Amino acid sequence: MEMNIIETINRFPDQSSCIAYLEGLRWQNEPECPYCKSKRSSKRHETYRHQCHGCNRSYSVLVGTIFESTKLPLTQWFLAISLILNAKKGLSARQLSRDLGVNRKTGWYLQMRIRKAMQEGEDVSLFKGIVEIDETYIGGKKANHSKKKRQARRDNKLQITGYQDKQPVIGLLERDGRIRLQVVDKAHGVTIKPIIEKTVSKDATIVTDGFGGYAGLSKIFREHQVLNKDKEQYARGKYHTNTIEGFWTLLKRGIYGQYHKISARYLQSYLDEFTFKYNHRDNRLIFDVLINKIAAVT
Numbered sequence: 284m285e286m287n288i289i290e291t292i293n294r295f296p297d298q299s300s301c302i303a304y305l306e307g308l309r310w311q312n313e314p315e316c317p318y319c320k321s322k323r324s325s326k327r328h329e330t331y332r333h334q335c336h337g338c339n340r341s342y343s344v345l346v347g348t349i350f351e352s353t354k355l356p357l358t359q360w361f362l363a364i365s366l367i368l369n370a371k372k373g374l375s376a377r378q379l380s381r382d383l384g385v386n387r388k389t390g391w392y393l394q395m396r397i398r399k400a401m402q403e404g405e406d407v408s409l410f411k412g413i414v415e416i417d418e419t420y421i422g423g424k425k426a427n428h429s430k431k432k433r434q435a436r437r438d439n440k441l442q443i444t445g446y447q448d449k450q451p452v453i454g455l456l457e458r459d460g461r462i463r464l465q466v467v468d469k470a471h472g473v474t475i476k477p478i479i480e481k482t483v484s485k486d487a488t489i490v491t492d493g494f495g496g497y498a499g500l501s502k503i504f505r506e507h508q509v510l511n512k513d514k515e516q517y518a519r520g521k522y523h524t525n526t527i528e529g530f531w532t533l534l535k536r537g538i539y540g541q542y543h544k545i546s547a548r549y550l551q552s553y554l555d556e557f558t559f560k561y562n563h564r565d566n567r568l569i570f571d572v573l574i575n576k577i578a579a580v581t
């Protein structure tokens with residue numbers, strides 16, 4: 284279910300409501316012993332634990348999950364997840380801590396764990412149809428990025444002119460579908476192409492601008508549409524990169540609204556959060572999907 288904050292508080296007012304929810308997700312309400320897999324047990328309500336009739340050990344739904352090893356009440360976890368999912372532009376760790384009434388360290392920990400669960404697995408299917416690909420630079424001072432980018436490219440000085448403090452990010456967007464965002468050391472073919480090949484189906488039509496880093500993609504993919512933006516060509520019918528560019532605008536508004544400076548590692552975790560939300564934007568079960576990933580037995 285997609286829930287706002289009030290709904291989350293009403294639905295999960297205490298530890299037992301959270302436990303009941305997790306038991307439904309994990310066991311479909313039929314407890315299974317994590318040690319011997321027996322389904323014969325009796326409930327020990329007062330501690331949310333089950334007494335196994337197979338191996339005689341007791342267990343709860345939290346055994347083997349991240350929730351077992353942290354002292355935080357489940358209500359805090361659930362609320363943190365809801366706050367993060369509902370923050371369209373993202374939420375700083377500082378703000379999350381304030382909203383939850385926990386210290387900064389705890390807020391940071393929650394944010395990093397939840398973002399980690401938001402990472403897409405390697406098992407996702409390849410992007411198909413029209414795929415828009417573009418790169419951008421994040422960090423440093425606010426500036427006219429696109430104008431600077433074009434000028435730097437023209438001068439062939441991408442790594443030199445004013446980009447030392449900025450992180451290049453490559454974005455791939457499946458039209459009407461999913462997105463993938465990856466921080467790279469340097470924006471050039473050697474770093475970009477493996478990401479594209481790993482993400483996009485060979486049958487797809489790729490749309491990019493004329494950046495040299497994209498040269499040679501027509502040999503790998505069915506079709507490569509190149510827009511000549513230096514000559515003000517921003518679209519050729521359905522072939523454009525407007526969707527990914529609109530996404531960059533939203534992303535940067537979120538980042539520059541909250542962060543002074545953002546490290547490469549932290550930037551990737553921020554991108555993971557944005558990606559997860561985008562890729563599940565029409566999924567009414569986004570809350571369940573995320574809880575399931577966080578509560579996965581490791």
Ligand SMILES: [Zn+2]
Nearest residue numbers: 316319335338
């Ligand atoms: Zn057992």
